Amino acid sequence: MxxxxxxxxxxxxxxxxxxxxxxxxxxxxxxxxxxxxxxxxxxxxxxxxxxxxAGIVAGYRAVLDRRALGHGVEAYAFVKLSQSDPDWRTRLVEKLKAFEEVISCQAMTGECDLLVHIVADDIEAYGEFAMQRLLTLPGIADMRSSFVLATIKPDKGWPV
The missing domain is CATH 1.10.10.10 (Winged helix-like DNA-binding domain superfamily/Winged helix DNA-binding domain)
Structure with a gap:
């Protein structure tokens, strides 16, 4: 069952x-x-x-249109890490949290260690962010990007 x-x-x-x-x-x-x-x-x-x-309602916020803000590219980066030292991971996580291009980041099981949700103004800006900032972080062994072509079902909140 x-x-x-x-x-x-x-x-x-x-x-x-x-x-x-x-x-x-x-x-x-x-x-x-x-x-x-x-x-x-x-x-x-x-x-x-x-x-x-009780913490069930964690906060309130407005839903903004990324394109109206000038973010023409939305992507997910599948990141494989090369180290497992807890102190090193903490430093990496803090750097990821500081990037305004990073919308969210989840630690994952399976093929990748991190799933990083990223926005950029255009493909060139994404490439610069990925090559000059994300991939230069210590401990990143590999990264694959997938770009959002269309949003089929936008986030409407959690099932209640």
């Missing part, structure tokens, strides 16, 4: 409706949120604050 992830039992269907709504619209007013989920404003606000305090 396949394993299916279970939802945490610490919140109920009302909490789930709140979470789904604020994932779609983080700027919704408390009054509109309460109206949408069918409850009074005060208890709705208390529930939302409890979800924030």
């Amino acid at each position: 396949p394993h299916t992830a279970s939802k945490p039992s610490r919140f109920d269907e009302t909490d789930r409706r709140i979470l789904r709504t604020i994932q779609r619209n983080g700027r919704i007013t408390n009054a509109a949120l309460a109206d949408e989920i069918g409850m009074a404003a005060s208890p709705c606000l208390r529930r939302l604050k409890a979800l924030e305090e």
Whole structure:
């Protein structure tokens, strides 16, 4: 039988409706949120604050259009590392975090050690970033890039 992830039992269907709504619209007013989920404003606000305090709602942010910001290229770099010293990895991670071109970075199992999500203004800027900055970091043994041709399903948040 396949394993299916279970939802945490610490919140109920009302909490789930709140979470789904604020994932779609983080700027919704408390009054509109309460109206949408069918409850009074005060208890709705208390529930939302409890979800924030529990760390389930980790923050709010705007979704920006990368092309409108001038980032014409979006890519994923599959990075293979050559060292495993913890201190060396910490230094590498800090350098990756400092690059504004790096949107996210995940440690992986399998064929690559790191999956690095990168944006650049154009292909030349990506090439310069990859060759002059990313590949010059100590401990990177190999890197392969794949470029985003189209976004089939944009990130709409976590299943709730």
